[in-house]
Amino acid sequence: MRADMSINPDTPHMNNRYSTMADFVNALPETIYSVAICATSYTDTGGVARVVEQQAIDLSSEGYDVEIHTLTATKDPPDGVTLYEYGRFETTPYKELDKLLVPVTPPGWRSLSRLGDADLVIAHRFPFSVLGYLSSTLYGTTYVFWSHPSQSSDDLFDGVAKIWAKLQHHLETKHLTVGRADYVCAVSEGSRAYIESKTGRDAILVPNSVPESRFESVASREEIEDQYDIDPSDTVVLHVGRITPRKNIHELVASFERVTDCEAGYKLVLVGKENMNEYSATVRDRASDDVILTGFVDDETLAGLYDRSDVYATCSHSEGWGLPLSEANRFGTPIIAYDSIPAADAIEDARLAADGDRREFEAELEAVIKEK
Structure with a gap:
């Protein structure tokens, strides 16, 4: 278990930028055979889902054993990749209570148990940031938080939706489960600067790419x-x-x-x-x-x-x-x-x-x- 490493704000043994997902994982000092990539949804319309799909294809082609963990899915995973779906949740801001409670529900426990079998957990957004952190703490997996946000989106909503947007933004920027990840990665210079300002630690840039x-x-x-x-x-x-x-x-x-x-x-x-x-x-x-x-x-x-x-x-x-x-x-x-x-x-x-x-x-x- 790497508790000390989890709270280390810097990773001097790693470069601060990699061209592809495979280059980043290949450079990790830990021994990695299996990778769990986690996101709230795996659908044809989600931008984060597209990134997850690309990462899965990239790593699978490099010979890694890859899994996708998600709360809801509407499409098949890439060839050779295993998909775990943990239950339906609503994506509208007023019906996100299910997502908020995932870490303390049976589906969340099943997910955590499976994540514990992986060598590397890559978490895109909450609640997998929490489950990734717990898998690192309890099972010694290497936990990477993949940062997407460039700013809070609460100005787009009112009422309960605005409260949820603020909470989610906090959970994906300032929460300890992000700040204590083994590695924090971002998809752009702007996103990297933003997450660094929130966590107070260095982040690694890995731009998105389009698989051939x-x-x-x-x-x-x-x-x-x-x-x-x-x-x-x-x-x-x-x-x-x-x-x-x-x-x-x-x-x-x-x-x-x-x-x-x-x-x-x-x-x-x-x-x-x-x-x-x-x-x-x-x-x-x-x-x-x-x-x-x-x-x-x-x-x-x-x-x-x-x-x-x-x-x-x-x-x-x-x-x-x-x-x-x-x-x-x-x-x-x-x-x-x-x-x-x-x-x-x-x-x-x-x-x-x-x-x-x-x-x-x-x-x-x-x-x-x-x-x-």
């Missing part, structure tokens, strides 16, 4: 245009992400409408699940017929949309990383975003506007689509 296997099949241009009624001559602006206030979709729609002035020949395609009915209705009310909401799409269709689109644009102000930008870049799609998004800084040719400067964002968008 994910987009092996790409829907053709003709299939995409036929499915979404896009003319071959249309200039297509793409955004990928859930239709939520956090993604600032309404601002993107408004900017698109202003820049194109409702002229023919332009389409804004919004790819993402609509799980906030009131906000979705607001977006739809503001959108013209040139705005297409696709809902969730499979990877083959998503790849086709990246490939067909002329520009990828996002008005989101806050992302732990911003994985769709990395995916769009893989297809050579020009990118426009605010400079607060970590993934945008990692893309050499991305066109960035100062965070929150809508005029600059719209100028960049207009310049790109007029070129097309």
Whole structure:
């Protein structure tokens, strides 16, 4: 058991940055054969779930015995990876009591017992931060907390939801189960600086990546245009992400409408699940017929949309990383975003506007689509 190591604020025997998940795990001084990667949900629509999937693929291909532990799952794990699902919970802020109580429930105890059999536990978010810490304390497993947040999101909610958002943010930044992890990792420079400011200890940067296997099949241009009624001559602006206030979709729609002035020949395609009915209705009310909401799409269709689109644009102000930008870049799609998004800084040719400067964002968008 490494109790002393758990409270050591520094890890001088490790580098402060690794290019891939496998590079990080390979560099650990502990002997690692089995890895448990933990997150609250493993679904097709969750950003953290995408990261978990990528990490599982990366480590499994390196020969590690990999498990995914989650509270709820709606898709199969990668080949050769075992999935443990511990029970359903609601993702709306008003129904998160189940998640809060997980560490003191039978499903939580079963999870802790299984985590004790792993050599390495990687916890994405609460409550697995608590279970990861307990597995390290009780069983001597190596515990890594993987930090995603860049700021609190409580300003997006009111009432009970606001209280829950504040509590969750505390549990994922300042709580002892984060500060006493064997290692703290972050997906971007911004996230690393933020978690370091909260924990008072060094963090290791491991950027997200897009596995080659994910987009092996790409829907053709003709299939995409036929499915979404896009003319071959249309200039297509793409955004990928859930239709939520956090993604600032309404601002993107408004900017698109202003820049194109409702002229023919332009389409804004919004790819993402609509799980906030009131906000979705607001977006739809503001959108013209040139705005297409696709809902969730499979990877083959998503790849086709990246490939067909002329520009990828996002008005989101806050992302732990911003994985769709990395995916769009893989297809050579020009990118426009605010400079607060970590993934945008990692893309050499991305066109960035100062965070929150809508005029600059719209100028960049207009310049790109007029070129097309």
